[in-house]
Amino acid sequence: MAVNWADRLSAFSLSPTEFLSGTTVDAFLAELLREIRDDRASYAVKVLLLSPLCEYPHLLCPSDSVGEETALELMSVFAQCPPKFVQFRGHVLLALTSVLVCTSCMSSRSPASQDFLDVLLEISQNTVDLHGDGLSHSLRNIACDCLRELESCSPGLLSQHVELLDGLRHRETSHLHQAYAGLYTLVLRNAVYQLTQETGAGGEQLKSLLGGNTVVAWEADRDSILSKDSGVLSSLILGPMGSVPTLQTGPDCKELRSILSSLLEESYLLTPLCQAALLHRLTEVVAMVPGIPPAIFRAQLLRLLGTSKVCLFHTTLLMKCAFTDSLFSAEDELFMLKRLVVLSQHPLLTTADKLFYIDCILHFPENRPISCGDGDEALPVLLTPQLASVLMPTVFNDSATLLTRLNLMSLVYLEEGDDGEGKGPAYLYEHLTALLHIVESRGSRENIVTFFRATFLFLMYFCQIESYSSSLVEKLCELYVHHTHLAPHLISLADYIQDRLSESNWAERLLQAMQRAITEVSLTQLTLPDLHSHLKMLGRVAEEGKIPQQSTLRFLYSIITPSSSTLCMSGDWHLGNRVLAVCRRLLVHPSLDSVLVPLADILQHLTCHHGDIDIQDHARLYYTLLTTLSQEKLAGVLARGATERGRQIKTRSLSCIVAESEGLTRALTIHRTEKAVFSVVVVNSETHQHTHAMSESDLPQNDADNNPDDANIILEAYRGQFNDPDFASEITLSYQLVHTQANDCCFDQLFSIRLHFSLTDDHYEELSDLSIPCLFREGPLPVVKLRLKPRQPFPTTLQASAIFTTQDGLSWHTVLPAICVAFQQVFAPLPAPSAWGRSSKLILFERLWDEICSESGDCAVSLFCCQLEDAALSSLSEKHFLPYLISDLSHKEELKVLFFLPPQSHVLLRIKLEEDAAHFNIATDKWQLLPHINSYLLTITSSQEDAHS
């Protein structure tokens, strides 16, 4: 049992949605609760069972009422559990907290949450340790944390217990005083915040708050205040842009001041993590109450500034942020900054801590900030190159440290106004060369990635310094020639530099240099992987309108002609595609005119001599396009669908897919749409069937029809048709594809739509998929005919989904709204032989009627009555029964209607107008249809009544 649960619960936490798709939420929750209550289960297992409730309460308790019930259940489990199972009881408290908070039972102060709050307060006040074994300590600790979390999630929840909590905090001498202090500080902070939100609140209110004499009016107001203002949840220390709500108390806040002093004095006894949280809360309180001078923290400062713990030092930064020069002098500021620099590279600290400290330097809370703290990195004024020099990157740094330091030092030198003359950028450049050297010496993948990122960073800051930028171009070229597999990295570098530094032409210079390097290389030394990289690179070069492409073409020509290479003979599809990808980009190159002839030569050569037929075809297409279209049209044809950034070709023909290996996975993946893109809507089919029925009834009447004695023969003839199992076994329903609301223009044009339907019951045979060539938002709506083959002619619902392609070549999967097949949609006209006239059908009708009335088994007769006028009945019949009418419409005394329901069911109606009501006599050979017939008749007659009344 235990193993079973461990497996199931780990499956649940791995993927809750998948797990719950195999069962229902209710069932799983019920199962969990039952097992938790089960006396036979061990407490170790029960602890496990609580974990879904702790971690995913919003999934297991989708509504507040379920949450409330679950909470009540857990409360009773808690009450019945012997005190010695502290772990389990602790977990029950956590589960209760999670359930009540996440279902918003707590915020609505539901009865269960009130009870739970009472239980927690009771536990936290119960200082008697009956067993002397510390078990109650442990539980109290957890209860306090639950209270703290509840107060965090519903601020103000405990504000009337301020005094109680203060007392507990004071009296406790075991290490639990930490839990009380943390809880008390948070409650205090929230209560003071609440006071700041009340107009006219001041010292008096603060005093009574601390004394526990909460004003009664407060209580009623509270919810409304808190629900309006989510600011209470967020930190009040937000830097120069944040404003802190304040409480005007005057200088005399003795009570608060003494409380703060005692908390600060004892803060030393708290673990660093709790101490940091406490100091943060107290900083907020003091920031809100100007009557308390920030100097109250001074006694703690040295201890905190000297600490080796990141969370404690952090609190001094937060205090600095909150109080600036009212607590920290200019000297202090310099001291803190130096301290940060020291910490950023201290040999005994972890890398993560050091990186955090570097980040703090870049967001140093200055007393007089120059920039307005918009979240961007900005150097503190006091950080000189001299001071920062210890943060210079070295080749021994790990990747993250190296890049972070490079970024910082670049900012330092940029600030310094180094314009190429200074040493700063020279040092950084030298560092870059050292990294380059490592990459050249077969550095690891991480080395390579780090080098390119470092290069990108360096260029972002110092691209304008000519000597470095041109030297980098040279060095990268040289690197590429010897390490052609770095092509994707170089292309990525060029792309991003172009994107981020649009005013610079560095990327273009790099690419042109690459072109030169590639095209000048001797072909005899070329290996196949080199060639792949070269073609990839040349493809990128061909996107640059300002780079002349003659040398590229010469290179292409030389590699495809047999004299120098065997490429054509080998018929390598991949290589051919790479060549074509370059050609394709050349086709839209602005200087096409000047390269037209050599390009045409290449394409023609590929068309005639390449060993792969697909490449030949594509080359022929390009050749035709090139030689027959004007440049504008060509550009129009090929560049359509290019993205705004202009670089990536969005249309993915197969050759392009392979040319862009990065796009390949994206193009080959089927993406999922968030919402249904279109829906399948039923076409108003009555007109269609109407005409059909009319034409049949207009047939000239056959002589044989006049022979009433042949009723049995007619019935047999009719029945005989069904020997063919496919006879009249299908119904065809017409639907249209309609775009849903205009959400996304990329779905305006859909192609190659394949609809897939799945059944929700077994009343019908499986449906085959349907294909629709295209669907345009503004165009005509394509009609699809759905052929349903019922096993049982009942109404049903079909699940539908579609796979389609969008204009940009991506494939998508979308789930469509379900399709409901109504009962009346299953109706078909009597499948009589086409030669039959009305009289034969009437005979058949009568014969069937008699048979149904006389037989038992599945046959049944029934009567449906309703109030209908003569005229109303006529229009009803005309509207709904016409295709199924056996008698003549003018024959008013009795209308005979026959619905055929594939595969072999019949519903026969005799409709008569009696004195005050219309009588629908019903006969059917499938009694299970009666409820459906009833509701159908009810629907159509009531709508008719409405229309007439």
Added chain:
Amino acid sequence: MSLRALWIISYEKDGNASIRFSRRFSTVEHRAKCLAGPSYVAVPEESVVLQLLLTELGLSDPDRSFVALRDDCLHRQRSPALELHVDGPGKGILWPMLAISQGPLILACLCLVDAPLEPRPPLANLLSVSQGLSLLAGLQTFLFGSGSKPDSEGIASRLAMLPSILLQVCPLGTPLDVPVLGASNTPTVPVPAGNQKQPAWKTGVHRGRAVVNVALKETVRSMQYGQRSRQDLWDVYGTVTCKCEVEGVLPNVTVTLTLPPNGSPLQDILVHPCVTSLDSNILTACSVDNCDGSAFSGPYKFPFSPPLEPFRLCSYTSQVPVPPILGSYQLREEENQLCVSVNLKLHESVKNSFEYCEAHLPFFNRDLMGAVDVKVSSGQVDTSKEKNLLVWTLGQRFPKSREVKMEGRITFSGPTPGPTDPICTQLTAYVKLYFKVPDITLSGCCVDQHSVQVYSAAKPRIVTSRDLQSKEYFIWNSTGCAPVSSVQMML
């Protein structure tokens, strides 16, 4: 200041990764939802988190040389706070995700942002970040034990203890403490003594004989180039580790560090949180500053109340005028062999009595060693041919001259290539020294046994010790191109 979720992931070199432990804090998630409003991004399911995290750390698809999402130039790990792009590039960003990796494990947590998300607040404004870092570091120490090599069984058994540990240290996503090594999960109950409150970081009280153990350890690092254009570098840092077995709920102990009369001041002092107060003079000296002669140079008093377990009371750095061992290393490439020449000189101020002293000469990016013909003036040389490594064991003492020499020739004619390193190519090579000298410090700093004051009824036994050891002590080949970093040229 809370965490939304916590993961512990194991990652193998071959790219296999799995989530070994995870905890989602639903109430914090609830707060995250309220705080973020419409820009809230939910934490996806485990497999998605795993994949995104590996991509962000550059660990996904280890067999592919370039993956745009992982390797592009723009993307720079904003370590320690990573971004997970839940709905594709640039969309649905989960931030700040803290991650630290050690050995086969990656520890990660997602912090609550209790500030407006737009514009993105700096990490410095989010207390949850330093709280998360502290918790992760604490879990890391707990999972790997104290320093020794991680064994998978030990890690597995400690991972199994995590649920009950978290119940104590982080029950609802707000870290209260870090797991204490070796301590049991159920806290021992202290006997309240009078009105004195028990420190929350002390799980009980010591009973029995009072012993105070203070160990001072200095570490020296060095980069020596033997070139005029490049200045040699060395630095020294020290740590004071204490184990105090003293009775009382909050006993007072003071440890005093003293320097010799002309000693250069201790810098960058960091102290343990149990230190009760600090003199401002102690903190003023700073290695990134221009030192002035008038700086405070002790005595450095550290009053504290000790926790039960051993702890690092304080650490410092010091600028000493000379490195303890000055070396020179010359390599010449002659035909198919390398001519090696190494000189090491022990400075006269350093006591000539080592616990151990070894010089390692690795050779990278070459074929395996063939003939090795080296002579040393002292000590002995072991050759590890399969590692292309010479180990010169100098033993406990340098000779009287305090100078040792190695001369010789090595051929590289093995059938297979030896170890590689992208930094040490051609004549870029180094000698790395490993040594430990008991009972000295380079800075001259010491803890006098009599200066340790314990305010308690019983007179405690006081044990002090000090030693010096090397770390990253490199002597680069002066005929090659050492991978010098720019900073070193500026100094």
